[in-house]
Each structure stands twice: as structure tokens, then as C-alpha cells.
Amino acid sequence: MFAKAFRVKSNTAVKGSDRRKLRADVAAAFPAFGPEQLSELVPGKDELNIVKLYAHKGDAVTVYVSGGNPVLFELKGTLYPTVYTLWSYPDLLPAFTTWPPVLEKLVGGADLMLPGLTMPPGGLPQVQQGDLCAITLVGNRAPVAIGVATMSTAEMLASGLKGRGFTVLHTYLDHLWQFGDKSSPPSIALLDQDPPECRGNVKEEGPVQVDSVLQGDMECLTLQGDEESSMAHKTPSSEATEELTEAGMDQDPAGSKTFQEQMDELLLRCFFHALKCRVTKADLPLLTSTFLGSHMFSCCPEGQQLDIKKSSYKKLSKFLHHMMKEQIVQVKELSKGVESIVAVDWKHPRKGSTLSCSEVRAIIIDYAKKNNLVDADNKNLVKMDPILCDCILEKAEQHTILRLPWDKLIERCLQRLKPAYQVTFYGQEPIVKKGKICPIDITLAQRACNKKVTLIRNLEVFGLDPYSVAAILQQRGQASATVTPVPGTKDAIQVQIQGNQITHLSQLLLEEYNIPRKYIQGLEKAPKTGKKK
Incomplete structure (x- = not known):
């Protein structure tokens, strides 16, 4: 509702009689509030203002501001607490927990979907459709959003936690929050949420019995x-488990740091x-x-x-x-x-x-x-x-x-x-390049008059000079050799030598240059030698 800027119509101080009426309305809307909490939320003498505004969709909203922060807002005759109020009274509403990345979506105006909820050890809070709920983040009980449940807890579980769970009205970081002092949520420790049957000393007497209906819901999820x-x-595989044991999983992660x-x-x-x-x-x-x-x-x-x-x-x-x-x-x-x-x-x-x-x-x-x-x-x-x-x-x-x-x-x-590879040449610093390493590519091609030529590419990737390789092959194969650009590329060049010279090339690359065979493709195309009689 407050994901976008709103327009303020008026901002006036609340009179004494109106304060008493507001205090009674708050007591009726939130029976958990005692007299002391009501006096803190709706003070008798301290500054308390009533701000009337229009949300970006045209809804008329009344906001009550105390101590510089909006503490309550009223929409269509219903009172709602703000996150500032819930930070002081985190247990006022049933709370559902979600992951921190979800908050960004809620601030942008999205509703909370059920797949975004986390399942606490004690199960989800019991609510009915239309109940007002708080939304917290994992690891902190300080609410960051307020929403209305679109279905009951039983219906949530029956759906396999799928679909829209809450219509979000107000969030931390939205424009209503910005109307206050823009403070951050406090760090509120988690409560012990373990179900009663799971508390106490653990005994090796078998698994804990779980309610069959809940167990069925969890299996469905x-x-x-x-x-x-x-x-x-x-x-x-047990390999990772062994590494964890060696890594010392039970050690104090904080170490000696303050x-x-x-x-x-x-x-x-x-x-x-x-x-x-x-x-x-x-x-x-x-x-x-x-x-x-x-x-x-x-x-x-x-x-x-x-x-x-x-x-x-x-x-x-x-x-x-x-x-x-x-x-x-x-x-x-x-x-x-x-x-x-x-x-x-x-x-x-x-x-x-x-x-x-x-x-x-x-x-x-x-x-x-x-x-x-x-x-x-x-x-x-x-x-x-x-x-x-x-x-x-x-x-x-x-x-x-x-x-x-x-x-x-x-x-x-x-x-x-992103893949990368490193090539080390004798007496030089290793060279690191991005991408996957291209093997030396050897192919045979047909030229005019059905003559074969041998093409060698990617020699420079392994630090080999194509001109030197061409000269050596020309001498050993007694055939003409040239160095030409690779068609369709910008800077790549290839060695071209007449005839099938893969036998000489194999000896040169494997035995003299010590290039691993796995980085050379095409050696299987060498001419087959005749059988000895």
C-alpha cells in the first residue's frame, strides 16, 4: 500500500477527548495490550498527531504519529500497527518468517507467497483467513512487514505451502516507514520454538512421534x-563427509576474533x-x-x-x-x-x-x-x-x-x-587466460586434383611458433608448407602442409614438445602403415 509515495492532506494534533477514544479503539482491536502499553502507545500529554493522507492508489488512510514515528494507521475503519510499534511489541501479532531476499520484493509492493515461508520447529502459527499477521526475517523476531492472511493455517498446509499467503499492507523501508525516523529493525532474539515433546534431554529410545496430519503435510511438501x-x-558419496570431518566441523567458527x-x-x-x-x-x-x-x-x-x-x-x-x-x-x-x-x-x-x-x-x-x-x-x-x-x-x-x-x-x-586455464613455459611466469583451453586441432582437407593437405591450428595457445613448426614439417616431410589466416577469424593462423603429415606431426608434438596427448585432436588420422610380409 505504501510502496509508492503518498499525498498528505492534513497534519493536526490529537485532542484529549480524541486520545481517549483512540485508546479505547486500540484496546478493542488489540486485547493483548495492557493499560501501560496503551498509555505508551497513545500518550496522554506527549505529542500525538493525526495525519490524513491518500495512498498512491487513492485509498484514504489515517496515520497516528507519536514521538516522530507513525505508530498506527487506519484503513476503512480498521486499525493496524506499524513496524515501529511492532519493534516495541514483537509478540502483538502472530508472526510468520521468510528469507531476507524476499523483503526486497515486499518493499516493491508484492504480496508474500507461501513458498517464501520457512517452517519453524514448532510449526506455523495458527491463524484464520483475514487475521492480521506480522512478517519477520530468519534469525530475528523484529517484524519487517504487516499483512492479512488470505487463508487459514490449515489451508496453507493443505495447499503444500503454494500460492499467495498474505496481502501485505506495510513494510520496513516503504514510504510509511520513511515518514518516521527511518531507524532499522532491532535485533530481537528468537524464542524456543521446539514443540513440547522435543524439549528436554534426548534419549536414544527411538524417533519422536509426530502428529500424523502434520507428518502427512510435511511429506506432501x-x-x-x-x-x-x-x-x-x-x-x-562419503568423500565430502570425510573432508568435513578433517576440516573440523565442530570447531568454534568465531575463533579468537573479537x-x-x-x-x-x-x-x-x-x-x-x-x-x-x-x-x-x-x-x-x-x-x-x-x-x-x-x-x-x-x-x-x-x-x-x-x-x-x-x-x-x-x-x-x-x-x-x-x-x-x-x-x-x-x-x-x-x-x-x-x-x-x-x-x-x-x-x-x-x-x-x-x-x-x-x-x-x-x-x-x-x-x-x-x-x-x-x-x-x-x-x-x-x-x-x-x-x-x-x-x-x-x-x-x-x-x-x-x-x-x-x-x-x-x-x-x-x-x-567462468573457466580459465594456465599455461607454463620453461623459465617463464605462468600465463592465465579466460575461457576453455583449445586443443591443437589437426585436420585433413582435399585440394585441387584430389590432393590432401594437413591443417594445424591453435599452436600458439601452447607457446609454439607456427612458422617454426611449418619449417620443421617442411624439412621432414619434404613437402611445401605455408602459414595462412584461419578463415572466419580475426587473428588466428594455421599451418598448411601438403600430404598427410600427421605421423611427423605426432612425433614432433608428443616426443619433442611434450604436449599431452589429451590436448591434441586428430592424431588418429595418421596414415596406416602396410603390414610386413
Whole structure:
């Protein structure tokens, strides 16, 4: 509703009699509020304003502002709390949890779809169609959106968590939030959500009994998920498990670093990930507050909370100015008091150097270890956090694939990386080039009068001089040889020599130049020698 700017009609102070009526309306709408909470929300003497506005679609909305923040809004006779109010009273509404990347869609005006929900250990809250609900992000109980349930909890489970679940009315980062002090959600610890039968000491007496209806619903969800999600029940190779054991999965991921140092690392990680995966040139100039709220926060791994105040930088502006000194971004004050990112050095060396397959594998294992992503019940599975979702999953898969086997995870990661190869010549520094290495290509072609010629391409890829190779083959094969451009290419050249000279060429490349056979194609076309009598 507030995804786009609204038009303010009036802004007046609330009188004493109107305050008492508002307090009674709030008590009727939210019975959980006690007298103290009502007095805090609707103060008797402190500043309280009533703002009448028109949303971008023409809806007339009444907003109550206390302490500089909108605390309530009224639409068609119904009162709703804002995120500012829910941050003070996080348990006021039944809360459903989603992934941080989903927040960006909600801010843009989208409704919350059921595949975007996460299933807590204690199950989904019990609501009926039309109930007002809060929406939180994984790892934090502070609500970031308010919506109305389009179906009951039982209907959600019966649908296999598919379809539209909530009509979203208001979100953190929307224009109603911007009408306040623009503060960020606080970090509110999670409650113990384990069902009663799962609490206490674990005994080795067999599996915990689960309600048959819920168990059927969960099985339905698994069967309707992606094919690779269902592979979570299969046992992959034990190679990855052994590497995890050697890597020390039970070690303290924080190590000896202070909390401030860990927050600095998390801040840098979210910053670079947001630049790489979420911001494009078309988004610039980009408000620094939008960059933080819509992009950096959504890049925070599951179970971690980004809090710049607890880092060594303390403020976003100070951190971004440090990034300016590193020549990664340019930040300017386009309007008074409002800073924007106006340029990004996309070619900055932060992208790193080349990695071998074994190094990529080690990085993935280390990442999973440090972020506690290995499934507690099955060490062969890795849980998908927002970072992994953005890196290896397609958009349509991000709500259906929650875990992947190790081999599939590493395979997908390698497929996303750009190939490169390295060639080392004796006495020289290795040469690294992008793309896949092209093997030496040997072909036979027919010329005039049914004469055969041998064509050799890609010699220069392996540091061989085509002119020198042509001279050697000309001498050994007693045939004319020339070096000509490869048709249809810009700079490539090829050696052309009369006759089938693959036997001489094979001896030259394999025995004298020591080129591995796997990098040469066409050697099987050598002329067959006659049988000895």
C-alpha cells in the first residue's frame, strides 16, 4: 500500500477527548495490550498527531504519529500497527518468517507467497483467513512487514505451502516507514520454538512421534518440491563427509576474533555480495540508506544480524567513505543531508584471482563450516542460506530447494564459475587466460586434383611458433608448407602442409614438445602403415 509515495492532506494534533477514544479503539482491536502499553502507545500529554493522507492508489488512510514515528494507521475503519510499534511489541501479532531476499520484493509492493515461508520447529502459527499477521526475517523476531492472511493455517498446509499467503499492507523501508525516523529493525532474539515433546534431554529410545496430519503435510511438501530437494533423502558419496570431518566441523567458527572484528567481516561480506549480486549500473545513483536496507541486509547469512553500530565503523557513512578511499565506490551528497552511491568500480581487484577446482571445494566446505549450514541430522546435506541461494540457485528454485547434497552443491558452484586455464613455459611466469583451453586441432582437407593437405591450428595457445613448426614439417616431410589466416577469424593462423603429415606431426608434438596427448585432436588420422610380409 505504501510502496509508492503518498499525498498528505492534513497534519493536526490529537485532542484529549480524541486520545481517549483512540485508546479505547486500540484496546478493542488489540486485547493483548495492557493499560501501560496503551498509555505508551497513545500518550496522554506527549505529542500525538493525526495525519490524513491518500495512498498512491487513492485509498484514504489515517496515520497516528507519536514521538516522530507513525505508530498506527487506519484503513476503512480498521486499525493496524506499524513496524515501529511492532519493534516495541514483537509478540502483538502472530508472526510468520521468510528469507531476507524476499523483503526486497515486499518493499516493491508484492504480496508474500507461501513458498517464501520457512517452517519453524514448532510449526506455523495458527491463524484464520483475514487475521492480521506480522512478517519477520530468519534469525530475528523484529517484524519487517504487516499483512492479512488470505487463508487459514490449515489451508496453507493443505495447499503444500503454494500460492499467495498474505496481502501485505506495510513494510520496513516503504514510504510509511520513511515518514518516521527511518531507524532499522532491532535485533530481537528468537524464542524456543521446539514443540513440547522435543524439549528436554534426548534419549536414544527411538524417533519422536509426530502428529500424523502434520507428518502427512510435511511429506506432501517434500514430494511437491524440486527434484533435487527430494534428493536430500539419498546418501551421496562419503568423500565430502570425510573432508568435513578433517576440516573440523565442530570447531568454534568465531575463533579468537573479537565480536567487533566478526561484525567488520560480516559488514564487508554483505557489502561486496550486495555489489556483486544485487546492484547494477542501472540502479545508480542509489541512496545509501536503500543500499543498506534493501541490499546489504538481505545478503546477511541466516542466523546472523548485521549491526553497523557494533562494528569498528559505527556508521554507514564512515564505512562507505572508507570504501571510497579504497576506490571501490563513489559517494556524493546529491541533496542536502542525503548521500547516494553514484559510481562503482566493477573491475576492482576485489574479485580475486583464479581458483582451482580443489580450492573451490575447500572454500565451500569452509563456508559451510563457519556458518553452521551442515544439516544436523544428515552431515551429507547442506542448508541453503541467502548467499548460496543467490550464487547457485535459479530464482524459481530459491523457495523450493532448502538443502543440497555436497556433490550437487559443488557441481553447481563450479558450473557458475567462468573457466580459465594456465599455461607454463620453461623459465617463464605462468600465463592465465579466460575461457576453455583449445586443443591443437589437426585436420585433413582435399585440394585441387584430389590432393590432401594437413591443417594445424591453435599452436600458439601452447607457446609454439607456427612458422617454426611449418619449417620443421617442411624439412621432414619434404613437402611445401605455408602459414595462412584461419578463415572466419580475426587473428588466428594455421599451418598448411601438403600430404598427410600427421605421423611427423605426432612425433614432433608428443616426443619433442611434450604436449599431452589429451590436448591434441586428430592424431588418429595418421596414415596406416602396410603390414610386413
